[in-house]
Amino acid sequence: MPKEIFILNQPILAVHQLNKSFGAKQVLHDVSFACQRGHVIGLVGANGAGKTTLMKAILGLTTATGQIRIDGQPTSFDHHEVLHEVGALIEYPSIYPFMSGRDHLKLFAKGPHRRQRIDRTIADLHLTKYIDRPAKGYSLGMKQKLGIALAILNDPKLVVLDEPMNGLDPQANKELRELIITKRQAGTTFLISSHILGELQRIADDLLVIDHGKIVKQTTMADLLAASSHQLILSTSDDAMARKVLTKAGYLLTEDPKPTIRVGAKTQLEPILDALSHQQITVLDIQHHDADLEDSVLKLLAQDQLQKEGQI
Structure with missing residues (x-):
């Protein structure tokens, strides 16, 4: 060279x-x-x-x-x-x-x-x-x-x-x-x-x-930032039932009171709405949230701590 x-x-x-x-x-x-x-x-x-x-x-x-x-x-x-x-x-x-x-x-x-x-x-x-x-x-x-x-x-x-x-x-x-x-x-x-x-x-x-x-x-x-998860935050007519329905459908939910769903960038919203509608659950509001640098760094540090403790 x-x-x-x-x-x-x-x-x-x-x-x-x-x-x-x-x-x-x-x-x-x-x-x-x-x-x-x-x-x-x-x-x-x-x-x-x-x-x-x-x-x-x-x-x-x-x-x-x-x-x-x-x-x-x-x-x-x-x-x-x-x-x-x-x-x-x-x-x-x-x-x-x-x-x-x-x-x-x-x-x-x-x-x-x-x-x-x-x-x-x-x-x-x-x-x-x-x-x-x-x-x-x-x-x-x-x-x-x-x-x-x-x-x-x-x-x-x-x-x-x-x-x-x-x-x-x-x-x-x-x-x-x-x-x-x-x-x-x-x-x-x-x-x-x-x-x-x-x-x-x-x-x-x-x-x-x-x-x-x-x-x-x-x-x-x-x-x-691209590796961080996108989230959908749903407000529904029955949040408790919505959590059960979406969990059974295979979606990963956070521990928040509202059904906050972690989804990939290419996840379609329509199947989520269909699953809730099928159970007579009305979606009142949908918010989109992308993780920022603070979220991403805190997640990395939490993972590092779990590795130190031998949990992952």
């Missing part, structure tokens, strides 16, 4: 068998995954699952065993020269209270065209109104936006963001989402941890689901 093609197809981030322990407690277990260039990768899991520790290991902020490569180059706690190509916001942004936001950007700007990049970043994140004020007067959302600005300021190839939506109002969330999409289209890769799954669903191409320090699922957003 020609060298140029190999470089083009090379993941921007590759993690192989990463392990991390704090004393006797192991918090990362043989974590392996790769991030493709120009993708937004969502990292999701419960609190304490290992998301922040994993991000810190990637950024050389904590020791870990295993292999991490960024843009093809190995990096670790002791050797992380390649991190000049990475921007990051981990936990809370480090801000000097008596410096203005603009002074922070000046302090961290590198390379040529610094002023242009500073001005562009201020405009992209809508910081103009307060960028020249001392940061000690910033709200949580203002500080968060400044932290994101510092992460993207030097046009890094890879941006690692830990809970970037924390403290942002709906308008700021929308602006950040649009900025991430624009930068992704320009070739920037994002690894984003967030508990706001509705926002992540709108921007992520790929997903890493982590549970108790292990990657339990690596997939695309489209594939995960």
Whole structure:
């Protein structure tokens, strides 16, 4: 294979068998995954699952065993020269209270065209109104936006963001989402941890689901949502009898009071209505529900827990 093609197809981030322990407690277990260039990768899991520790290991902020490569180059706690190509916001942004936001950007700007990049970043994140004020007067959302600005300021190839939506109002969330999409289209890769799954669903191409320090699922957003079940929620003239009729007909029902039927995308509604009509049950209302990212992730985590307990 020609060298140029190999470089083009090379993941921007590759993690192989990463392990991390704090004393006797192991918090990362043989974590392996790769991030493709120009993708937004969502990292999701419960609190304490290992998301922040994993991000810190990637950024050389904590020791870990295993292999991490960024843009093809190995990096670790002791050797992380390649991190000049990475921007990051981990936990809370480090801000000097008596410096203005603009002074922070000046302090961290590198390379040529610094002023242009500073001005562009201020405009992209809508910081103009307060960028020249001392940061000690910033709200949580203002500080968060400044932290994101510092992460993207030097046009890094890879941006690692830990809970970037924390403290942002709906308008700021929308602006950040649009900025991430624009930068992704320009070739920037994002690894984003967030508990706001509705926002992540709108921007992520790929997903890493982590549970108790292990990657339990690596997939695309489209594939995960497509694999989730479609549901019909029926209100009838006799819900108790409707449950019996539909269960006998072989439909899988949830435990909800109303007959909620899990069906495949190609399931026909007419046989369901015929079965109920045959028993003189009138259908009063039909609602369609497709599982969202939150539903899908919770289902994965529940399955993982059952596997740990040996129940499946």
